[in-house]
Amino acid sequence: MSSTILFTTPPIATTNRSSLPPPSLAAATTTTKRHHPLPPDTLTLLIDKSKSVSQLLQIHASLIRHSLDQHPILNFKLQRSYSSLGLLNYSVLLFNRTHNPSVYFYTAIIHSHAVNSLHEQALEFYIQMLTHGVEPNEFTLSAVLKSCPLTPGQALHSQAVKFGFDSNTYVRTALLDVYARGGDVLSAQQLFDTMPEKSLVSLTAMITCYAKHGNVDSARLLFDGMVERDVVCWNVMIHGYTQHGRPNEALVLFRKMLTVKVKPNEVTLLSVLSACGQLGALESGKWVHSYIENNRIQVNVHLGTALIDMYSKCGSLDDARLVFDQIKDKDVVAWNSMIAGYAMHGFGQDALQLFNNMSPMRLHPTDITFIGILSACANAGLISEGWSFFHSMKDEYGIEPKIEHYGCMVNLLSRAGHLEEAYELVKKMKIDPDPVIWGTLLGACRLYGNIALGEEIVEFLVSQNLANSGTYILLSNIYAAAGNWDGVARVRSMMIDNGVQKEPGCSSIEVNNKVHEFLAGDLKHPKSNEIYMMLEEINGWLKAYGYTPQMDTVLQDIGHSEKQRSLEVHSEKLAIAFGLISTQPETTIKIVKNLRVLQFAFTSPIHPMYMGGEFQEI
DNA sequence: ATAGGGTTAG
Structure with missing residues (x-):
């Protein structure tokens, strides 16, 4: 980075009119009509109200023309606006042309870099600040700590202690976050536990830390103890469940969020859609889709991709495709989801066709694209195509398998x-x-x-x-x-x-927007009695249809009593029985077993599709 | 005279 060099260059005198503005500023200068300087607070307002680059450039030009280009607050405001419009290089230029920047300006330029994950540059500005004898404060520390990696973060921790800022809530939260992101949960926890005042944000940061590292239950404990909750902490908690294979709890929490009238935002919906997909919960997923439409939430490429993923996993490929076609500015991730959706349901040709349409759109396949394509070939039995894609991955696209x-x-x-x-x-x-x-x-x-x-x-x-x-x-x-x-x-x-135990199968069924999960031999469901009565009935029907149970040869434990054996019921049987007692006759019942979607239409008391522990998909 | 800066999700 050249910022250090720029900074140590002798400052340009305030009155030096020949000091050149940034390149494209020259053009803007000529269009400026105002010839008398406006009072600074009017200009401040003008900068804040500017929404376009050209407006900012005009104001900037005007500042230079009226020798206001060293005004600390105006420059500060300009810098903020440039940064928020993504023009970080203009920010830096402005900063470097400002004589003796104040601690405010330093903090702002550090923050601008930190939010853009340019922590190295942020750190450089911080060091510059120290070498130029400008004292940092709490604000500076929390800015430089934002998105800072663990190693420099630890050094900054010492600095914070040295300056006596480490008990400040903002600094402490930022430090907690540094350790959390660096994977040092214990240090994060220690910082949190000894925090003088725990804010909503610091609680959320700690919950994030737990959730990210798989300790979802500790996260929930903290979450439940909160006196106020904003949308961010709801999102963190819901996302924690979604990310750690507990989608049902994510949905339950989402419903709770709605009942306490916290308005979900895009982030919430992304997690919830992912949970619906994991559960194959089509009813809930469709509800989320209509929520998006009813609330006029724009289906951008992120939401669109989440919807595609949800519909694909729930087996509604047509709905997925509908969403796919409606997304503007589709990125490679959106294409990947659609390809994977086709692949997962055996529509190999559709997947391959989509792949062929990618390069005309100037989109380059990624390693994920090839997972979709290769599984599409597998499902469609396309062996030579599979090999050729496998080889072209590396040879043509430079992607290592x-x-x-x-x-x-x-x-x-x-x-x-x-x-x-x-x-x-x-x-x-x-x-x-x-x-x-x-x-x-x-x-x-x-x-x-x-x-x-x-x-x-x-x-x-x-x-x-x-x-x-x-x-x-x-x-x-x-x-x-x-x-x-x-x-x-x-x-x-x-x-x-060898003491090997069978891992239990898990089936789920969605009834009235609620997902019910069953493990093999499960007795935990509140309607357990009815479910087992229904099972007895099913067994009667099966006998009538001439079905004899197929013994699972390995797992039958000879020492088991008859009573216990009768409890070893496949999880999908439980889900089916529950489905039968909770829905109207003729309803199509959809069971998800270990993430596979199975669908049945029951017409007679029991449909012959059901063949003892194994279901045939319709 | 005064003005301007910070932490949590994706």
Whole structure:
């Protein structure tokens, strides 16, 4: 940065009319009609009211013409306006032409850089200030701490203590934020706990810190103890739930926010839409969409992308496309969401067509684009296209494939039965394969009855200590599919020996805008009794339809009592039963299981689509 | 005479 050099250049004399204004200012000067200086407070007002660059330039020119270009407040105001219009370089120029800038001006220029994440320059101005003997104050410290990284932040912390500003609420909050963003939760917490006065903002900063680092419950505890809450802290709390796989709690909190009449803004809606998508909660998602329309909130590219994502995850591709077509100035993120939406529901051709329309729009695909494209190829069984995209990623677009891209390719090859080729690719990878990749391969081994490869992979995983419950279950399923009951028994004893537990499945259903979640064998729902009565009824219907339950071979614990076994009910059965007792007959019931959307239309007492623990999608 | 500066979400 040249600011240091500029600053130490001998100041230009106030009366020196030949001092050149910034380049494009010369033109503006000629259009200035006023020849008599306005009083400073009128000019102050004029600057504040200026909304365009040209207006500002005219005023600036006028200041120079009337030798007011060293006026501290006018320059300060001008600087603010330049910065807020994004003309940071004009701000710096103005600053550098101002003799002996005051602590106010320093603070403002530091702040202007800090809000634009130019913390290095902000820090440079701060150091300049110290070397020029201008004393910082609380305002300066909080400005320079904004978006400051941990290492310089710690040094500034010492400065704050030295100057005695560290107990000031603003400085303390900014410091807390520095440690929070740097991942030092304990220091942040200590600063918070010893804070003389906890403001709404400092509480929000601490909640943000907890939420960001996964401690959502601590965040909630603080949140619940607040005496006043603004939209920001509601947003932080809702977003915390959304980001940490607790979308239902996000929606519950959102409804609470509405009942206490805090007006949601765009940030709120982005989190809420994400939660709806995670839950497959189409009713709620549509409600949010109409809320946006009813409140005349502009569907900008961010909201639009969130809507596309929500509709795609809820299975409403047509609605997603409608939103997509309506977004002006679509960025690559919006395109990526739409491509991923098509890919996730098997509309491979639509995804590829969208991809082909990107370059005419001068948009460059990103690594995320290729995740969409490769999974689209996988879903559509386009093997050679998949390979060609995989190669062009690096060769044509310079994007290095990540683990997810390998995962897509393994999925693509495995599904098509090219198991050896998939395994070769995994062995050739420069990155360590993740559990998803192994799961894909093992799943394909079951599907194609390739016991030998399945065993080889599991042996490898066990030897590398990479096996988890899913690994064993998949291997057992491979044996079971081939009728190899010895194998099944062997896996079961391996699981018992290694203390492996099955991870519970989780299903959810949305009824009257509320999402109800169920784990396998769940008894926690308030309507549990009715649900289990309904289940009994369903079992009766199933028997009448000639259905015999398929025993889950691995997970059946022989020692279990009959009563307990009856409680081991698949989570989706519970969600279905609840759906049946809470909706009108003939209603389409949509269940989301482990993030997959399943939809059923029940016509007769029980629809034959339901086939014991496995549902077929309509 | 007085005027002007700061912290939390995305």
